[in-house]
Amino acid sequence: EAGVAQSPRYKIIEKRQSVAFWCNPISGHATLYWYQQILGQGPKLLIQFQNNGVVDDSQLPKDRFSAERLKGVDSTLKIQPAKLEDSAVYLCASSPSRVGEKLFFGSGTQLSVL
Amino acid sequence: GQQLNQSPQSMFIQEGEDVSMNCTSSSIFNTWLWYKQDPGEGPVLLIALYKAGELTSNGRLTAQFGITRKDSFLNISASIPSDVGIYFCAGLSGANNLFFGTGTRLTVIP
Secondary structure, three states, rough: OOOOEEEHHHHHHHHOEEEEEEEEEEOOOOEEEEEEEEOOOOOOEEEEEEEEEEEEEEOOOOOOOEEOOHHHHOOOEOOOOOHHOEEEEEEEEEEEOOOOOOEEEEEOOOOOEO | OOOOOOOOOEEEEEEEEEEEEEEEEOOOOOOEEEEOOOOOOOOOOEEEOOOOEEEEEEOEEEEEEEOOOOOEEEEEEOOOOOHHHEEEHHHEEOOOOOOOOOOEEEEOOO
16 A cells, blocks of 8 residues: 655755645545644644545644645645745645544655755 | 653663653643654554553553553563654544654664
């Protein structure tokens, strides 16, 4: 079974630029999550989708971050404009159930904002 | 968000030794989970605990759900080099809200 796919693996941008990350969850997983992991910390939830609807985006900085999940499969996370403090690993995860316990994570996209 | 504190922050142990780490919170959780993260990878689920007092094993790993529901413990017996990584506890509050701890970095010296 293929895992959660994310791209790109690494991205370096300058502050105030835009960036987008892509995620393809495990086939059949209805629930998709985006997490932000700052160096030395645990992952922090940004947004949760159930199919193509948003379940929780309470911790998403909506002035600069946006996410969508078209057709309930792939998802993109965008940052516009990026700030220095956005430097982190962005992890996508999917789950076969709505209950957020058995998450399968991708390898993440490491973002450096200079 | 919820604060989950893990201790120790890091550990250096000899191969073959046993390891203990714990996770505490000021809030009650319904489910406790332990994940391991290798460098450059996402976290992988090791153990899930669903009831206060529950003790669950997965091979050399044993985890416990604290009776107060505010803490959890993970033990690794007879450590091997591939146990190296960062171990995260996570607490599930309600159906959707999964909060991760600060992590324990484990180094195993062959």
